Amino acid sequence: MSPSPTSGQNPKGPLTIAQIADLAGVSTATVSKVVNGRSDVGAATREQIEGLIRSHGYRRQRRPTxxxxxxxxxxxxxxxxxxxxxxxxxxxxARxxxxxxxxxxxxxRHVPGHDWVEEVLARRPLGVISVFSGLETGQSDRLYSRDIPLVLLDPTGDPDPAAPSAGASNWNGGLAAARHLTGLGHRRIAVITGPDRMEAARARLDGFRSGLDMAGVPVDPALVRHGDFEIGTGRDLAFELLRLADPPTAIFxxxxxxxxxxxxxxxxxxxxxPEDLSVVGFDDLPKAKWTVPPLTTVRQPLKEMGTAAARMIVSLAAGETLPQQRVELATELVVRDSTAPLRD
Amino acid sequence: MSPSPTSGQNPKGPLTIAQIADLAGVSTATVSKVVNGRSDVGAATREQIEGLIRSHGYRRQRRPTxxxxxxxxxxxxxxxxxxxxxxxxxxxxARxxxxxxxxxxxxxRHVPGHDWVEEVLARRPLGVISVFSGLETGQSDRLYSRDIPLVLLDPTGDPDPAAPSAGASNWNGGLAAARHLTGLGHRRIAVITGPDRMEAARARLDGFRSGLDMAGVPVDPALVRHGDFEIGTGRDLAFELLRLADPPTAIFxxxxxxxxxxxxxxxxxxxxxPEDLSVVGFDDLPKAKWTVPPLTTVRQPLKEMGTAAARMIVSLAAGETLPQQRVELATELVVRDSTAPLRD
Incomplete structure (x- = not known):
């Protein structure tokens, strides 16, 4: 890289990444990480870079196009x-x-192919939102190298722990489901989980377990079944549960x-x-209120999650610093007709 | 427009729109209509232009970008x-x-805003697929003026009757639904339609009526209800039907x-x-087999319709002539558990 013309001086106006790197005495890669909202930069360095941006402003490098x-x-x-x-x-x-x-x-697949990354680099979008999927570190690095920010939405696997992300408060949702069911008097409560590799699924299960625990209800390992968010798997696992000698009276x-x-x-x-079995779901997709009977479920604000991720992209592309690396939106229990008090 | 350098000569190699217009003695707008697959060009002129393209080939005009x-x-x-x-x-x-x-x-809305057209012109895509919606003629003309082809998928309203389109054989689907129900012995068969302004919805109803007619079953006007493809409306109209003094034993x-x-x-x-009421749907969306009981429905090949429309765009953008202006894909009755023979 050729020396910056402002090297050693105190430049006026918004700084480029090269100028910030110069002033901070760090590599441009480190500055790029900070302006792209990644967390894998030491606190002191981050503070120094953010301080420079606060006092001078920041402008994206001139791009080839x-x-x-x-x-x-x-x-x-x-x-x-x-x-x-x-x-x-x-x-x-976007509108x-x-x-x-x-x-x-x-x-x-959970990791995009080589072609996809090449096409994105050729397209030069303002940024990339990756939903329920993970880019490998090499792939996200290629985006960063062209100054294309990346935001994860409901990340799965081991995508890039340093990238900014948006999601719902899954743990609290699992907790709310457990509390609702124990509050109705249920004690034999089963759970059918999502994929283990998915953070959101793990958080729901953990919240649910804590909810039972806080209500003094033991978690029976026979009532914990590992699913994959598919209807067919849900049906098969529910068959198994309902045919147990001592079946559950409620399923999360x-x-x-x-x-x-x-x-x-x-x-x-x-x-x-709900007469024989109470059921609580998670998502509150538009169809949930149209099941027969309408489903009691934990609402996650999917539309708002999309909005939040897109706003993060727009901010990062404008050279702004994200107020938070992880945006977590509240979940809410929506009680409909699929849950009822335990019958004696 | 400046005179073409090939004016009066017999040019070698693929022709541009200007050269074709020149040779055919028509306006470039007319040639553009033919190469963009529109039908509003007289047969003789169309034949002449297609003949020139067949013998010389065609290349898109040089675009500004x-x-x-x-x-x-x-x-x-x-x-x-x-x-x-x-x-x-x-x-x-696309992949x-x-x-x-x-x-x-x-x-x-069913007609896009002004902004949308401007954004598309700025983006310069290979082409536009308009789904269940209609561009006004002025809007599609703006696309054609930049040589951006348009394909309609399930057009509604009065979008641009000249544009190429893809869809399902809706009339045959309506016919199949009626035949299935009359074959099961039903005579009091109701129908809840889609929006009147949508061609696909009208074709389904017409096919259904013909099916009843061919089976010698009279169409009772009290059993024809005008819906809008919304769940809530379907529920309200079904309430009305099922509360009639002489209710239907089947609903399409x-x-x-x-x-x-x-x-x-x-x-x-x-x-x-299906014991008291047989129900036939239309679409066969992935959820249809997961209703309780699983829904008997007319499958329309939505994915294949998307594929067909995209292939039409790719062909038009490559300067090829479409083999047909309207691609119609077959529908198929999928019998599941929501229909049963009429009980005595």
């Missing part, structure tokens, strides 16, 4: 209403800023799809909801 | 699984051709959402499906 008026959204897979809700949130911010939203999906299904599977198993076995 | 490796997909609204299925089809073609898919939605719901509404009304009134 200007970035396009696009936001890239990468989905693990395009299935179900989950993706639609998030897209609606992203669209809201406001007159940005196009480019949607990609990985056909069920860790997403709405799993709850639909539980409904199916119950219908086949003649188990009535 | 190259078109971006993008396909724009415009939705009426991003709700429900319908949009997801279509997007998956578009993605398949093959390494194109980004830009998704826009109009928040429920013109989309799966409406069928979910019928399930709800039936559950509230203690009407059992």
């Amino acid at each position: 200007k970035s396009a008026a696009l936001i890239d959204v990468l989905f693990h897979e395009l299935r179900g209403l989950y993706a639609i809700e998030i897209l609606n949130g992203v669209q809201e911010v 406001e800023h007159r940005l196009g939203v480019v949607v990609s999906e990985m056909g069920g 299904a860790c997403n709405d799809g799993t709850a639909v599977g539980v409904y199916h198993a119950a219908a086949k076995l003649g188990v009535r909801i | 190259k078109s971006a490796a993008l396909i724009d997909v415009l939705f009426h609204e991003l709700r429900g699984l319908y949009a997801i299925e279509i997007l998956n089809g578009v993605q398949e073609v 093959e051709h390494r194109l980004g898919v830009v998704v826009s939605e109009m928040g429920g 719901a013109c989309n799966d959402g409406t069928a979910v509404g019928v399930y709800h009304a039936a559950a509230k009134l203690g009407v059992r499906i």
Whole structure:
């Protein structure tokens, strides 16, 4: 890199990454990490760089070509209403800023292919939102190297722990589900979890366990079943649970799809909801209120999560510092007709 | 327009629109209509232009900037699984051709705003797919003026009758639904339609009526209810139908959402499906097999419709002539557990 023309001086106006690196005596890579909202920079260095930006301002390096008026959204897979809700949130911010939203999906894989990264680099979007999926560190580094910020939404696997992210307060949601069911008098409460590799799924289970524990209800390992957020798996695991010698009187299904599977198993076995079995879901997708009976579920604000992630991209692309690295939006229990007090 | 350098000569190699117009003695607008697959050009002129393209080949005019490796997909609204299925089809073609898919939605309006057209012109995609929505003629003309082809998917209203389109054989689907129900012995068969302004909805109703007629079953006007493809409306209209002095023993719901509404009304009134009431839907969205009981429905190949529309864009952008202006994909009745023979 050629020496900055402002080297050693006190430059006027907003600084480029090279100028900040120069003044702070660090590498441009380190400055890039700070301006792209990553957490893997020492506190003192971060503070120094943020101080320089606060007093001088920051402008993106001149790019070979200007970035396009696009936001890239990468989905693990395009299935179900989950993706639609998030897209609606992203669209809201995109309309406001007159940005196009480019949607990609990985056909069920959790790490995108080489081609995808190359296409994004060629497109030069304002930034990338990666939903329920993880870029490998090498891939996110390629984005950073071109100054394309990345925000994770419901990260899974080991995507890039340093990247900014948005999500729902999953733990509190699991807690609320457990409290609702214990409050109705249930003691034999089963749970069908989501994929173990997914942070959101683990947090829901942990919150649920804590809720039972706080209510003095023991967690019976026979009533904990490991699912994958698919309807068919929910049905199969619910079959197993409802056929136990001492079956549960309530099931916490860790997403709405799993709850639909539980409904199916119950219908086949003649188990009535909520008379014989209480069911709590998680998501509150638009379909939840249209199940028969309407589903009690933990609402996560998917649209708002999309909005939050898109706002983070717009801020980062404008050279602003994120007020927080992780935006966590509140979940809320929505009580409908699938839960009832335990019958004597 | 300055005179073409090839004026009066017989140029070698692929022709531009200006050269074709010159040779055919027509305006460039007319040539543009033919190469963009529109039908509003007289047969003789069309033949002449296609003849020139066949013998010389055709190359797109030099554009001020190259078109971006993008396909724009415009939705009426991003709700429900319908949009997801279509997007998956578009993605398949996009991956093959390494194109980004830009998704826009109009928040429920059926004609996009001025801003949207300007943004598309600035983005310069390979082409635009407009789903369940209609561009005004002035808007599509602006796209054509920049040589951006447009393909309609399930057009509604009066979008641009000249534009190429893709869709399902809705009439045949309506016919199949009626035949299935009359074959089971039903005679009191109700229908809850979709929006009257939507071609697909009208075709389903017409096919259904013809099916009843061919089976010698009279259409009782009291059993025809005008819906809008919304679950809530389906529920309300089904309530009305099931409370008639002489209620129907079967309902054809013109989309799966409406069928979910019928399930709800039936559950509230203690009407059992299929014992007391047979229900046929239309769409076969992934959720249809997960209703309780699983829904008998007319499958429309939404994913394949998305694929077909995207392939039309790729062909038009490559300067090829479409083999057909309207691609219609077959529908198919999928029999599950929501229909049963009429009980004595």
